Amino acid sequence: MLTLDHLAVAGETLEAAVAHVEDVLGVKMGPGGDHAHFGTHNQLLGLADGVYLEAIAANPAVERLPYPRWFDLDRLKGAPRLGNWICRSDDLCTELARLDVDAGKVIHLARGDLRWRMAVPDSGMLPYDNCFPALIQWDVAVTPAEILTPSGVALTRIEVAHPKATDLEKSVGLTDPRVVFVTGNPELQATFDTPHGVRVLR
Numbered sequence: 001m002l003t004l005d006h007l008a009v010a011g012e013t014l015e016a017a018v019a020h021v022e023d024v025l026g027v028k029m030g031p032g033g034d035h036a037h038f039g040t041h042n043q044l045l046g047l048a049d050g051v052y053l054e055a056i057a058a059n060p061a062v063e064r065l066p067y068p069r070w071f072d073l074d075r076l077k078g079a080p081r082l083g084n085w086i087c088r089s090d091d092l093c094t095e096l097a098r099l100d101v102d103a104g105k106v107i108h109l110a111r112g113d114l115r116w117r118m119a120v121p122d123s124g125m126l127p128y129d130n131c132f133p134a135l136i137q138w139d140v141a142v143t144p145a146e147i148l149t150p151s152g153v154a155l156t157r158i159e160v161a162h163p164k165a166t167d168l169e170k171s172v173g174l175t176d177p178r179v180v181f182v183t184g185n186p187e188l189q190a191t192f193d194t195p196h197g198v199r200v201l202r
Helices: 012-026 071-073 094-096 165-172
Strands: 003-010 032-035 041-045 052-060 081-088 106-110 114-118 135-136 155-159 179-182 187-194 195-202
Touching: 003 012, 003 155, 012 041, 012 052, 012 195, 032 106, 041 071, 052 071, 052 195, 071 081, 071 187, 081 187, 094 114, 094 135, 155 165, 165 179
Parallel strands: 003 052, 081 135, 155 179
Antiparallel strands: 003 081, 032 041, 041 052, 106 114, 114 135, 155 187, 187 195
16 A cells, blocks of 8 residues: 655755745755765655655766666756655555556665665656656655654645546555546646645645
8 A cells, every 4th residue: 555755846956946845835944865876865844744845856966877867857957846756655566566557666775874665767757757656665663754843834735637647546546635636737736734824836
């Protein structure tokens, strides 16, 4: 069974991605770290109800890799945007085996004391034009969502738009009232309750 874990806002630079989140939500993001395997770095924001938000970008200090970065970051151009949503599983291999799409191969990753497995396609691009969620399995007792400082922001809705929204919804198989699939051009949109009122992040 899948559970919503976090959302990822991607930018050409981390500074741009962080600024986009902070401008829209009106709160400051906290620190994050580096992902050595994929040559990326991030900053994090704790949300309510066991979810968090990350801003992520390619790390300019890392030379180009011999394989694509995750989240399709190598092809990212233009303004920062909500690029991916991430769902966790307690048994990632079994989850991947049940899917009718290729959501990637399992890669073991680490950052500081954190340990996790991620399903990453060889191309770096997820099914359904990156609208399919990235899949994760945490290998730690306490996940980032449980230890991040609360920001006063709560995710109330994530809208996943795609021309084949019905097929996408069936393939994902997620039961979460906050996640809504709609027919349209491939795009993610998230709505939040914040200390400054309702805000929408795209």
